[in-house]
Amino acid sequence: xxxxxxxxxxxxxxxxxxxxxxxxxxxxxxxxxxxxxxxxxxxxxxxxxxxxxxxxxxxxxxxxxxxxxxxxxxxxxxxxxxxxxxxxxxxxxxxxxxxxxxxxxxxxxxxxxxxxxxxxxxxxxxxxxxxxxxxxxxxxxxxxxxxxxxxxxxxxxxxxxxxxxxxxxxxxxxxxxxxxxxxxxxxxxxxxxxxxxxxxxxxxxxxxxxxxxxxxx
Numbered sequence: 001x002x003x004x005x006x007x008x009x010x011x012x013x014x015x016x017x018x019x020x021x022x023x024x025x026x027x028x029x030x031x032x033x034x035x036x037x038x039x040x041x042x043x044x045x046x047x048x049x050x051x052x053x054x055x056x057x058x059x060x061x062x063x064x065x066x067x068x069x070x071x072x073x074x075x076x077x078x079x080x081x082x083x084x085x086x087x088x089x090x091x092x093x094x095x096x097x098x099x100x101x102x103x104x105x106x107x108x109x110x111x112x113x114x115x116x117x118x119x120x121x122x123x124x125x126x127x128x129x130x131x132x133x134x135x136x137x138x139x140x141x142x143x144x145x146x147x148x149x150x151x152x153x154x155x156x157x158x159x160x161x162x163x164x165x166x167x168x169x170x171x172x173x174x175x176x177x178x179x180x181x182x183x184x185x186x187x188x189x190x191x192x193x194x195x196x197x198x199x200x201x202x203x204x205x206x207x208x209x210x211x212x213x214x215x216x217x
Contacts, residue, residue, distance in 0.1 A: 049076045100177040110171045122155045122163075129155075129165035 050072050063071070101107070118126070133139050152168040199211050 046073065046076050049079060053079070098179075099172075101175050102177050103175055108175065111175060118155070125155050125163045126153055126165060129163075 054072065054075070130139070134141070154166050154168050156164050156166055196213055199213060
């Protein structure tokens with residue numbers, strides 16, 4: 001079948017079939033609908049989170065694209081739990097740690113016990129430790145008219161030949177109301193740290209220490 005198309009600049013293009021020049025057919029103009037998929041706001045926020053908050057994060061190489069996407073989505077869903085440069089972690093407002101005695105003044109003799117007898121060597125060590133933490137602004141001198149509670153200071157000998165000052169808190173624990181968030185027992189702490197990679201400790205004299213756990217530990 002032979003088609004002929006009129007190439008003149010007419011308003012509508014025409015074409016004929018075979019030798020019939022009188023019967024012309026018009027070209028049908030169909031409007032092509034282009035569907036543009038909309039990107040959900042959540043996906044945009046997720047991509048923004050990956051670009052801004054996770055730009056310095058290193059992803060394990062053997063993760064598949066699906067696993068990496070699942071991790072990114074999980075972190076995005078819980079992003080409020082993480083600290084950022086613009087939004088640092090704030091304090092907890094639902095609870096305040098406090099030491100509340102289950103007795104009032106005058107306190108029991110166990111809480112008003114005098115200091116342990118100490119040798120001149122122990123007294124010298126106590127004064128040295130007090131001066132160190134006083135210079136570090138960990139403690140301060142108490143005025144004569146200030147009403148404060150004190151704990152008995154004890155000097156413990158360390159294996160390296162040095163000494164360490166600690167407070168005798170066993171009597172205080174006896175007369176203290178249990179806290180809403182009690183400190184975990186040692187066995188619970190050990191179980192929770194069994195898979196730890198780092199153990200962080202904070203000390204008044206040694207500051208913050210972050211130690212790497214040996215593989216066999």
